[in-house]
Each structure stands twice: as structure tokens, then as C-alpha cells.
Amino acid sequence: MEMERFKYDNTIVRSFAIATLFWGIIGMLVGLTIAIELYYPALNLKTPWLTFSRIRPLHTNAVIFAFVGNGIFMGVYYSLQRLLKTRMYSDLLGKLHFWGWQLIIVLAAITLPLGYTTSKEYAELEWPIDILIAIVWVIFGINMMATIMKRREKHMYVAIWFYIATFFTVAMLHIVNSFEIPVTLFKSYSIFAGVQDALVQWWYGHNAVAFFLTTPYLGLMYYFMPKAANRPVYSYRLSIVHFWALIFIYIWAGPHHLLYSALPDWAQSLGTTFSIMLIAPSWGGMLNGLLTLRGAWDKVREDPILKFMVVAVTAYGMATFEGPMLSVKSINALSHFTDWTIAHVHIGGLGWNGFLTFGVLYWLIPRLYGTQLYSKKLANWHFWIGFLGIVFYAVPMYWTGITQGLMWKQFTPEGNLQYPIFLETVLQLIPMYILRSIGGLLYLTGAIIGAYNLIKTAKQGSFIPEEEAQALPLAKQEAHHYKNVYGHRFLESRPVQFSIWVFIAVAIGGIVEIVPTLVVKSNIPTIASVKPYTPLELQGRDIYIREGCNTCHSQLVRPFRSETERYGEYSKAGEYVYDHPFLWGSKRLGPDLHRVGGKYPDAWHYNHMKDPRSTSPGSIMPPYPWLITNKLDISTTPKKIRVMQKLGVPYPEGYDQKANEDLMAQAKEIQARLKTAGIDVEADREIIALIAYLQRLGTDIKGGNTASLK
Amino acid sequence: MFKEVLQSIEGIEIWPVISLLLFFSAFLLIIWRVIRLDKKFVNKMGNLPLDDTGDHKGGEING
Numbered sequence: 024m025e026m027e028r029f030k031y032d033n034t035i036v037r038s039f040a041i042a043t044l045f046w047g048i049i050g051m052l053v054g055l056t057i058a059i060e061l062y063y064p065a066l067n068l069k070t071p072w073l074t075f076s077r078i079r080p081l082h083t084n085a086v087i088f089a090f091v092g093n094g095i096f097m098g099v100y101y102s103l104q105r106l107l108k109t110r111m112y113s114d115l116l117g118k119l120h121f122w123g124w125q126l127i128i129v130l131a132a133i134t135l136p137l138g139y140t141t142s143k144e145y146a147e148l149e150w151p152i153d154i155l156i157a158i159v160w161v162i163f164g165i166n167m168m169a170t171i172m173k174r175r176e177k178h179m180y181v182a183i184w185f186y187i188a189t190f191f192t193v194a195m196l197h198i199v200n201s202f203e204i205p206v207t208l209f210k211s212y213s214i215f216a217g218v219q220d221a222l223v224q225w226w227y228g229h230n231a232v233a234f235f236l237t238t239p240y241l242g243l244m245y246y247f248m249p250k251a252a253n254r255p256v257y258s259y260r261l262s263i264v265h266f267w268a269l270i271f272i273y274i275w276a277g278p279h280h281l282l283y284s285a286l287p288d289w290a291q292s293l294g295t296t297f298s299i300m301l302i303a304p305s306w307g308g309m310l311n312g313l314l315t316l317r318g319a320w321d322k323v324r325e326d327p328i329l330k331f332m333v334v335a336v337t338a339y340g341m342a343t344f345e346g347p348m349l350s351v352k353s354i355n356a357l358s359h360f361t362d363w364t365i366a367h368v369h370i371g372g373l374g375w376n377g378f379l380t381f382g383v384l385y386w387l388i389p390r391l392y393g394t395q396l397y398s399k400k401l402a403n404w405h406f407w408i409g410f411l412g413i414v415f416y417a418v419p420m421y422w423t424g425i426t427q428g429l430m431w432k433q434f435t436p437e438g439n440l441q442y443p444i445f446l447e448t449v450l451q452l453i454p455m456y457i458l459r460s461i462g463g464l465l466y467l468t469g470a471i472i473g474a475y476n477l478i479k480t481a482k483q484g485s486f487i488p489e490e491e492a493q494a495l496p497l498a499k500q501e502a503h504h505y506k507n508v509y510g511h512r513f514l515e516s517r518p519v520q521f522s523i524w525v526f527i528a529v530a531i532g533g534i535v536e537i538v539p540t541l542v543v544k545s546n547i548p549t550i551a552s553v554k555p556y557t558p559l560e561l562q563g564r565d566i567y568i569r570e571g572c573n574t575c576h577s578q579l580v581r582p583f584r585s586e587t588e589r590y591g592e593y594s595k596a597g598e599y600v601y602d603h604p605f606l607w608g609s610k611r612l613g614p615d616l617h618r619v620g621g622k623y624p625d626a627w628h629y630n631h632m633k634d635p636r637s638t639s640p641g642s643i644m645p646p647y648p649w650l651i652t653n654k655l656d657i658s659t660t661p662k663k664i665r666v667m668q669k670l671g672v673p674y675p676e677g678y679d680q681k682a683n684e685d686l687m688a689q690a691k692e693i694q695a696r697l698k699t700a701g702i703d704v705e706a707d708r709e710i711i712a713l714i715a716y717l718q719r720l721g722t723d724i725k726g727g728n729t730a731s732l733k
Numbered sequence: 734m735f736k737e738v739l740q741s742i743e744g745i746e747i748w749p750v751i752s753l754l755l756f757f758s759a760f761l762l763i764i765w766r767v768i769r770l771d772k773k774f775v776n777k778m779g780n781l782p783l784d785d786t787g788d789h790k791g792g793e794i795n796g
Binding site: 102105106176178180181182245246249250253254255256258259260263264267268271272275293296297300511512515528531532535 | 759776781783
């Protein structure tokens with residue numbers, strides 16, 4: 024039979040590899056910067072654009088979508104061609120995908136520091152970029168599916184299933200979580216509100232971890248680990264069970280991010296149950312990876328690539344055991360809102376994603392350049408420095424998480440909070456924050472050594488843009504063989520049916536989770552005293568979002584005595600019905616703000632924003648002096664009101680035209696109150712709006728709503 | 734308050750049960766399928782990544 028000759032495209036793989044390294048180092052550098060800002064706030068150089076609350080999302084987006092994202096595409100474009108014995112369907116689509124993705128990253132790097140954000144974690148980018156992401160993602164999907172269609176290998180290897188699941192699920196998550204109505208070019212409101220918005224966001228957020236940081240990387244593990252160890256995967260049967268169980272269960276677990284929140288109890292329990300079930304497939308996958316090295320463990324001592332991969336898979340096992348544990352309500356009660364979560368994600372990020380990426384890069388780059396690795400010794404150095412970096416990062420973070428969690432909950436024998444001042448619990452953590460940044464610095468140093476080593480490797484070889492290969496066309500194989508295929512083999516040879524089943528598996532979880540909430544929407548106990556925000560408060564809320572206050576402050580008082588003592592009445596679902604988007608936050612570097620309204624005088628907020636240390640000595644909050652000088656843009660008020668009306672917020676008809684009158688009236692009241700405290704500020708400054716919003720927070724159910732809508 | 738929310742949705746308690754049943758039946762089905770897989774086929778699939786040097790003959794498996 025006649026073989027077909029064709030060429031694998033290595034250029035696209037190289038492009039993504041370079042982008043992976045480049046953005047990886049940038050993302051880690053931003054991470055190091057924010058880690059240092061926690062104990063040295065002045066590192067923001069007094070600019071809004073480098074302030075912690077604005078660039079922390081930049082760090083998370085950079086490492087997830089730029090570093091890991093490019094890493095995914097690098098691995099997919101390399102392995103897909105070889106596993107299917109065909110070149111990618113279209114070089115042009117590949118190029119569009121590559122440059123489109125880099126454009127998205129650059130736009131993120133510009134817009135996030137400027138304060139254009141939706142506030143939804145890992146989905147902060149505003150609507151025009153959301154649309155661009157969807158387009159580029161679909162380009163990737165078309166290129167991948169079309170490549171699968173023109174394959175010369177009848178059956179799809181397990182890695183490809185993970186890629187397919189990644190494509191469909193991320194598309195679904197991204198689209199649903201990005202339902203928003205634009206207000207201006209870079210401002211939109213989520214169509215969901217409050218509890219519902221929180222559930223959709225964490226359904227997305229959790230599954231972004233599942234289907235962006237996990238499934239594609241499991242695909243890479245199933246391809247590159249056998250490659251590096253030069254032996255087949257331990258159990259192909261196990262990989263089938265691993266795949267279906269993982270994608271089926273993962274999608275349900277989102278609500279474990281919202282335990283003890285105002286989310287209905289049944290949804291919380293569902294999240295916990297499925298999270299614990301997740302241990303099984305996750306560990307099945309981990310063991311399958313580790314056991315692939317059976318009989319090759321002696322090589323692990325010698326080969327830095329295998330070292331990276333073994334630590335990566337072990338970190339995956341640790342993180343996927345810890346995750347379900349953190350979903351147990353009693354553990355979550357302690358861990359949530361603390362640095363424990365940060366430690367947990369960095370075991371996954373630095374260990375699993377980071378080290379697997381480096382393992383793949385060290386394997387791949389010498390092959391792309393037809394040479395040997397420049398220096399095995401340097402690669403070993405990278406490994407050990409990086410490994411130490413992980414330890415120095417994780418241990419202090421576990422320490423701070425548990426310390427702070429315990430301090431929040433500690434009562435004196437008399438029944439009072441032992442540490443009633445939140446700041447006390449933060450100052451306790453500073454030495455650990457310093458250690459953590461050293462861990463980050465070590466990890467970054469390792470990455471830079473790795474980049475140097477890989478660049479040297481590339482320089483000593485010569486790039487092979489096209490790799491010759493040959494294989495039988497599929498049609499000829501079909502004619503001769505493969506009769507009576509049934510069961511899973513049938514699915515593996517039929518990508519469209521396979522994709523449909525994948526979609527069904529992930530959609531069931533999504534539907535069961537989301538649909539009841541839509542039902543809940545009409546059933547959320549409405550609280551008669553909860554009123555829409557006044558125009559000034561609405562503008563203030565958008566400043567709160569722009570500055571990223573939700574990065575460090577939650578708006579969710581959990582129903583614990585330790586929280587109601589500290590903050591006041593616990594949060595009710597009905598209080599959030601006008602919150603587009605919700606602002607519950609996920610981390611308390613500062614105290615919860617849901618009941619901050621009326622707690623301090625206006626002047627306190629003014630001074631606190633100008634210089635947090637003037638009101639709270641030792642505070643690690645950065646100052647926000649620009650709020651005092653920036654003029655509030657009220658030209659957007661009518662449009663904002665109209666969009667809110669469209670979303671069902673009951674402003675009276677035609678209110679958009681008189682909203683600014685009310686806004687100025689309320690601003691003047693606050694200005695007057697500040698004046699009595701000896702502070703002279705014009706009424707049209709941003710600080711006034713922010714104060715209005717903060718003073719409103721959580722007051723609806725107190726009965727003393729200071730400035731309700733006229 | 735949670736109870737009120739719960740009670741207001743008809744038959745809410747059935748949701749988690751349905752979820753679990755759905756998953757479990759899917760899981761059993763997969764296990765059954767996997768056990769019945771042909772050994773030669775499984776070996777061939779496991780070796781796919783190692784077999785991509787470009788001179789793949791194809792067709793040598795017909796299990």
C-alpha cells in the first residue's frame with residue numbers, strides 16, 4: 024500500500040513555546056511584585072497602575088492564560104499532529120490563533136492596570152476582549168477539530184480526548200460567565216445578580232481550574248510523560264475511566280467556593296459531595312502518571328525532565344487531595360478567605376502546571392532544534408531552585424492561612440473576640456509574607472535559568488521548521504481493517520460523536536447546577552427594605568470595582584459567631600438582588616465590608632483612602648490619593664441607570680434623566696458632612712461617590728438607610 | 734432562611750439524588766465498556782505516543 028508523505032509543522036509549536044517562556048517570566052515577575060507590595064506597599068510607586076488591587080488580577084490572568092495557556096497550545100500543536108499522523112489542518116488558522124491569543128494577553132496587560140475590569144475572578148477582562156477571546160478560542164477549536172477530521176490514525180489517543188473536553192467546556196464556561204450588557208466600551212454589567220452571579224462565576228472559576236489548568240495538562244501528561252520515560256502509559260484502561268469520571272464530576276464542584284455563603288444549602292452540599300468524589304478520578308490520573316515510570320525510576324535520578332514531571336504529577340496529587348478536603352465545610356470554615364487557598368493554588372500552579380511546562384519545554388526544545396539540551400547541570404539547578412521556591416512559597420502560606428483563620432475565630436474566656444482589630448491578624452503575618460516572596464523569587468530565578476538554558480540550546484542547534492513523516496491514509500486502512508468496532512473504540516474513532524458525549528457529560532453538571540438557581544431567582548426571599556443603589560452609590564460601586572477593592576475585601580459575613588461579633592449581622596441572599604456583579608470576594612487581606620456602612624464617619628473613609636496608615640497604623644493597604652483629585656465622570660450615569668433597568672433593577676421610568684440631579688444632591692450632603700469634620704473637598708470628586716457606596720453597604724436591613732432612593 | 738428557599742422549590746431534594754444516580758450509571762457503563770476492551774487494541778493505543786516517528790505503517794492491528 025502506498026504511504027502518504029507529509030510534514031509536521033514545528034513553527035507554530037516553537038511560537039507557542041517562546042510565548043510560554045516569555046509570559047511565564049512576566050507573570051511570575053508580577054506575582055513577585057504583588058507579594059512584595061504586601062509588606063512594602065510603596066512599591067506601587069504611588070501610581071494606580073501598579074497598585075496591588077489592580078495588578079493581582081494581572082498576575083492571575085498572566086500565569087493562567089498567558090503562561091499555562093500558551094503552554095497548552097504548544098503541547099497540543101506538537102502532540103496532536105503526531106498522534107494523528109497529520110499536519111495541522113491550517114497554518115493560517117494556527118497563526119491567527121497564535122497572534123490573536125498574544126493580542127488578548129497584551130490587551131489584558133494594558134486594561135487591567137488601567138482599572139477596566141468586570142471584577143469576576145479569572146474573567147476580569149471587559150466585554151470587547153471577551154468577544155475576542157471567544158473568536159480566538161473558536162479558531163483554535165476549528166483548527167483542532169478539522170485536524171482530527173483529516174487524521175491518518177483512526178483512533179484518538181487519550182490526550183486528544185482531554186484536548187477536546189478542554190475546548191468545548193471552556194467555550195461553554197466562558198460564554199455563560201460573560202453574559203453582560205455593555206455600558207461603555209470598557210464597562211459592562213453582568214446580567215446575573217448577587218447569589219446567582221456568584222454561582223455562575225464560581226461554576227466558571229472552578230471549572231477554569233478544571234478545564235484550563237487540569238484537563239489540557241493531563242493531556243500533555245499522557246503524551247509527554249510516556250515520551251520522556253520512553254514507555255507506554257501505565258494503564259490505558261485506567262485512562263479511559265480517569266477521563267470520563269473526571270470531566271463528569273469536575274463540573275459539579277463549583278459551589279465549594281461558596282460554602283457558608285448566602286447560596287442555598289442544597290447547592291453547597293452538592294458542591295461538597297462532588298468535590299470529595301473528585302479525589303478518585305484525580306488520584307487515578309496521578310497514579311497512572313507516576314506508574315508510567317515503573318521500571319524507570321532509576322532514570323528519574325539522572326534525567327531532569329523526569330524530575331520535573333514527577334514533582335508535577337505529585338503536586339497534582341497533593342492539590343487534588345487538598346481541594347476536596349478544603350470543600351469539607353468544617354475545614355472550609357477555617358481556610359476560606361485566608362492564605363490557605365493561596366497556598367493550595369500555588370501547589371497546583373507552581374508544582375503541577377509550572378513544573379510540567381518546564382519538563383515539556385526541556386524535552387521539546389532540543390527536538391525542535393535537532394540538538395541536545397545545552398546543559399543538564401543547569402536544568403538540575405533549575406529543578407532544585409524551583410523546588411525550593413515551591414517549598415518556601417507554600418509553607419509560609421499554609422502557616423499564615425491557619426494562623427489568621429484561628430486568630431479570626433479566637434474568643435477570650437469572657438466571650439469576646441481575642442483579636443477584635445482585624446489589622447492585628449494581618450500584622451502577625453508579615454514575616455511569613457516576606458518568606459513567601461523569597462520563595463517566589465527562587466522560583467522565578469529557576470525559570471530565568473531555564474530560559475537561558477533553552478535559549479542556549481536553541482542557539483547551538485538549527486531549527487527544523489518542517490518534520491518529514493509518512494503514513495497510510497485513513498481510507499485505505501478502513502477498507503482493510505476495523506470491522507465490528509463497538510463500545511469505547513467506536514467513540515474513539517468518531518470524533519464528532521465523542522465530542523457530543525463530552526459535551527453532554529459536562530452540560531449535565533452545568534444544567535443541574537445552574538437551572539435550579541434560575542428557579543431560585545424568583546424565589547430568593549425578597550427583603551422589602553432592600554432598595555436599588557442611588558446613582559452616586561452606583562458610581563461609587565463602579566469605582567470600588569475599578570480599584571479592585573474586592574481583591575482584598577469580601578462582602579460576605581458568614582453565619583459564624585466569630586464573624587457576626589466582628590462585622591455584624593450575617594449576609595442574606597436577598598440583600599444582593601441588585602448587585603450586578605456580585606462582589607463577595609474570595610480573600611480577606613482586609614476586613615469584610617458588607618456591614619461597613621455607617622460604621623465610621625465619612626471623614627474616616629476620606630482620611631483612610633488618602634493614607635490608610637493615618638487611621639489604621641501599620642495598615643498594609645495602599646493609599647488611593649487619586650480618588651480625592653479625580654473628577655467623577657457623571658456622563659455615564661444615565662446609561663448606567665438604563666442598563667440597570669434593563670437588568671430588572673426597579674428604577675422609576677425616565678429616572679435616567681434625573682439621576683444626575685439626585686447624584687449631585689447626595690454628593691453635596693457628603694461634602695457638607697466632610698466640611699464639618701474640617702475636610703475641604705469638591706462634591707464632584709470620585710472619593711465622594713466611593714464614600715456614598717461604602718456608607719450604604721449592608722445598611723438596608725439595619726433600617727437606617729441613610730440615603731434611599733427618592 | 735435557607736429552609737424557606739428550599740421549600741419554595743418543588744421537589745428540590747431530588748436534584749442531588751438524580752445527580753448521583755446519573756453519575757453512577759455513567760460510571761458503571763464506562764467501567765463495563767473498559768473491561769470489555771480488547772487487549773491488543775489497548776496495547777496499541779497505549780503505544781501510540783511512542784509510535785510517531787513518521788514511518789508509521791498503520792493497519793497492522795486489526796483486533
